Amino acid sequence: MLFVYLFQFSILNILISVVLTDEHNHIYEDNDExxxxxxxVGPYHNRQETYSYYSLPFCMGTKDVINHYHETLxxxxQGIExxxxxxxxxxRADITKTEYCQISLSEESQKAFIYAVKNQYWYQMYIDDLPIWGVVGEPEETNDAQSYFIWTHKKFDIGYNGKQIVDVNLTSENKVKLTQGISISxxxxxxxxxxxxxxxxxxDKYLxxxxxxxxIHWFSIFNSFMMVIFLVGLVSMILMRTLRKDYARYSKDEETDDMERDLGDEYGWKQVHGDVFRPASHVMLFSAFIGAGYQVTIVVLSVIIFAILGELYTERGSILTTAIFVYAVTSPINGYTGGGLYARMGGRVWIKQMILSAFMLPFMVCGTAFFINFIAMYYHASRAIPFGSMVxxxxxxxxVILPLTLVGTILGRxxxxxxxxxxxxxxVPRPIPEKKWFMEPLVIIMLGGILPFGSIFIEMYFIFTSxxxxxIYYVYGFMLLxxxxxxxxxVCVTIVCTYFLLNAEDYRxxxxxxxxxxxxAAYVYIYSFYYFFFKTKMYGLFQTAFYFGYMALFSLFLGIMCGTVGYVGTNAFVRKIYSTVKID
Structure with missing residues (x-):
């Protein structure tokens, strides 16, 4: 019963955070708070390196009572503090220029503000869930010397339509030179x-x-679409023409007697029919990858569709909330596909396989986040994940995930x-004959990702930039396409690669x-290095670790998704060609 209550509570909390992602309904009456x-706040060129706004010696207003904000998981x-x-x-109540606090600039405060101005620190605020950005200050050359100033006046121009806030603009005014000992209002x-x-x-103004x-974006989509048409047509023509010849040759072989067949020059994919369905090596790990790949593919597709239908980019953390929820509820798919494949390949230690399949990706994500969290804690950054969130x-x-994966595994088996x-x-396994170097599995693996990467190359730039x-990335229709x-x-590239491999009588x-x-995914990760060094101005240990750590996770998820799709398409192709040919 305890498990049932915890499960229901977890699902209810996630559903509430998806449906009610605000602390209020955005409706105001006159003079409502x-x-x-x-x-x-953080450096402009390191977007992910953020700190609490009050980590700088800013002061607060006079009002200190607030009771209707609740942070979500x-x-x-994401470090939204x-x-x-x-x-x-x-x-709808105008306020003239009003002083709300005052500080005396000590030596420590002066150094903190000067460091922030030097590194182009920006800060972020929210009014009615609308983000507002402002700059801390700016340097200025005065009398052949570098001086540093901060903005001390915030002017808010808020647009309203009926009882709702529809626009917020911030103007920073009144520069004050950072001089030790002065009083700043x-x-x-x-x-x-x-x-x-x-x-x-x-x-819309933020888009x-x-x-x-x-x-260029439209052209890249069109170019990728034309690549699909060309590739599908080419694969269909080559394979159907080649397979037709193979079928004709194998049918002719069937008409010869056993002695002629033994003396004949038999070669090709038919010769490995007794080994092509041999279980893969490391079957437990392979089935765990395939199960996780099914789950990741469905999660990505679902999040894209939800983003198209619901405009998730307008709510803080809504995309991550949706991804966590969908990942949790699709755990049975992981168990069903991975457990079923493991059973078909003769696996017997199914509990161990189920645990590996359920926790493989969460462990990788948590391990990477845990490592980056140490660096974030050292820098006192807001990206440091609270202990309660880890729990x-x-x-x-x-x-949630483990029980649902267990249910899926039992059904799959x-x-x-x-x-x-x-x-x-x-x-007895058939010996694999020697073949040309370019037919080796390692070479095929290295070449297999070039065309798929080429089809998403331009889109990667837009995703990275967002x-x-x-x-703010909002063209999820492009992403779906x-x-x-x-x-x-x-699928097309993997089928071609597999046909060449089988034709070389290699059944692996x-x-x-x-x-x-x-x-x-390997090419995407290599591209991420180019993007980091040539398209950004990021710097520092924290930003570098954050960037390459999470890009490694992104590439890992992309690789598992593409690998699963490639295997599923190839499996259907292999089963089709071997079920058509009569095997003695």
């Missing part, structure tokens, strides 16, 4: 203006159509675990098909 949240995992500003703002003013912007369209809908993620893995290969497997720079293109190209196609498709 409007909260200004101070979020993070996804916000905690909100603190009440203490500023009194009321709906911080002021603000609020101006309310009626706006014609609809509430549903209030995030960048000129960047995401540039002609919550652990509980989801133990009390009983419903889909019966061997059904169209050819029987010989007792995550590592100040862009690129996702479909990637799947089709991956399972891992080869998986890794040939997964090698796309």
């Amino acid at each position: 409007v909260v200004l949240w101070m979020s993070t 996804s916000e905690a995992l 909100l603190k009440f500003s203490g500023l009194e703002i009321e709906f 911080f002021t603000y003013e609020v101006n309310w203006k009626k706006s014609n912007i609809n509430f549903e369209d209030r995030f 960048d159509p000129n960047f995401f809908q540039h002609r 919550a993620v652990t509980c989801i893995c133990i009390f 009983n419903l889909g675990g019966i061997p059904d290969a169209p050819c029987r497997v010989n007792a 995550f590592w720079a100040y862009k 690129v996702f479909v293109i990637l799947m089709i190209v991956t 196609w399972q891992w080869t098909s998986f890794l040939a498709a997964a090698s796309t």
